[in-house]
Amino acid sequence: MTTQDKIIxxxxxxxxxxxxxxxxxxxxxxxxxxxxxxxxFQQLYEQGGSSALQEISSSKPNIRNRxxxxxxxxxxxxxxxxxxxxxxxxxNELKKKGIFISPGGVxxxxxxxxxxxxxxxxxxxxxxVAEEGMILTEVQIAALEKAREEKTAHGEIETHHPGxxxxxxxxxxxxxxxxxxxxxxxxxxxxxxxxxAKVYDRKNALVAADMLNDRVLPxxxxxxxxxxxxxTDRGTEY
Numbered sequence: 001m002t003t004q005d006k007i008i009x010x011x012x013x014x015x016x017x018x019x020x021x022x023x024x025x026x027x028x029x030x031x032x033x034x035x036x037x038x039x040x041f042q043q044l045y046e047q048g049g050s051s052a053l054q055e056i057s058s059s060k061p062n063i064r065n066r067x068x069x070x071x072x073x074x075x076x077x078x079x080x081x082x083x084x085x086x087x088x089x090x091x092n093e094l095k096k097k098g099i100f101i102s103p104g105g106v107x108x109x110x111x112x113x114x115x116x117x118x119x120x121x122x123x124x125x126x127x128x129v130a131e132e133g134m135i136l137t138e139v140q141i142a143a144l145e146k147a148r149e150e151k152t153a154h155g156e157i158e159t160h161h162p163g164x165x166x167x168x169x170x171x172x173x174x175x176x177x178x179x180x181x182x183x184x185x186x187x188x189x190x191x192x193x194x195x196x197a198k199v200y201d202r203k204n205a206l207v208a209a210d211m212l213n214d215r216v217l218p219x220x221x222x223x224x225x226x227x228x229x230x231x232t233d234r235g236t237e238y
Contacts, residue, residue, distance in 0.1 A: 183199070
């Protein structure tokens with residue numbers, strides 16, 4: 001995940017959390033933003049979707065080094081029409097249409113529009129589908145399905161705000177003479193990556209529940225957040 005992706009994710013998390021809580025002030029307090037920032041993010045999102053939430057560089061582009069707008073538009077359009085194409089193949093495909101731009105030129109355009117990687121081009125495609133309600137081609141459907149299969153295979157899960165999904169697991173710490181085996185119950189909020197841990201001399205359902213009741217749930221209640229779901233390894237202690 002790039003720095004820009006993290007920035008957008010945090011801003012979207014603020015908007016989602018405010019909607020869930022029904023309280024802008026509380027959401028801003030939890031996420032560390034001001035109310036002015038919240039309303040600015042909200043306006044940008046309503047006008048341009050998630051891509052409008054990225055940080056805008058203050059540096060001015062050198063217009064002389066840029067391709068014509070028509071060529072740039074064609075490069076951007078091809079990125080969502082054929083998201084699996086690399087810069088070399090995209091350049092060759094555009095040449096077939098009478099649009100001449102080098103592979104390096106294609107990449108330069110992609111960089112300006114945050115399209116330089118396959119996942120980013122898929123993200124742009126998904127945003128376009130959501131905004132325009134377009135009908136996907138077989139190529140686009142295949143690309144999206146492949147990306148979802150890869151995410152599932154690597155165990156990737158999308159989370160949208162604090163408390164959306166927690167992960168709890170049991171870890172073997174070691175052996176202490178006179179005590180026996182030592183286990184650690186660990187809980188992580190998958191959005192904020194805030195972790196809590198507690199050590200026990202056993203692993204069973206009682207200690208798994210104790211971890212939640214003693215540390216996790218009071219923490220969320222303190223911050224007036226709801227814990228919506230928990231992911232575990234489905235071991236016997238759960």
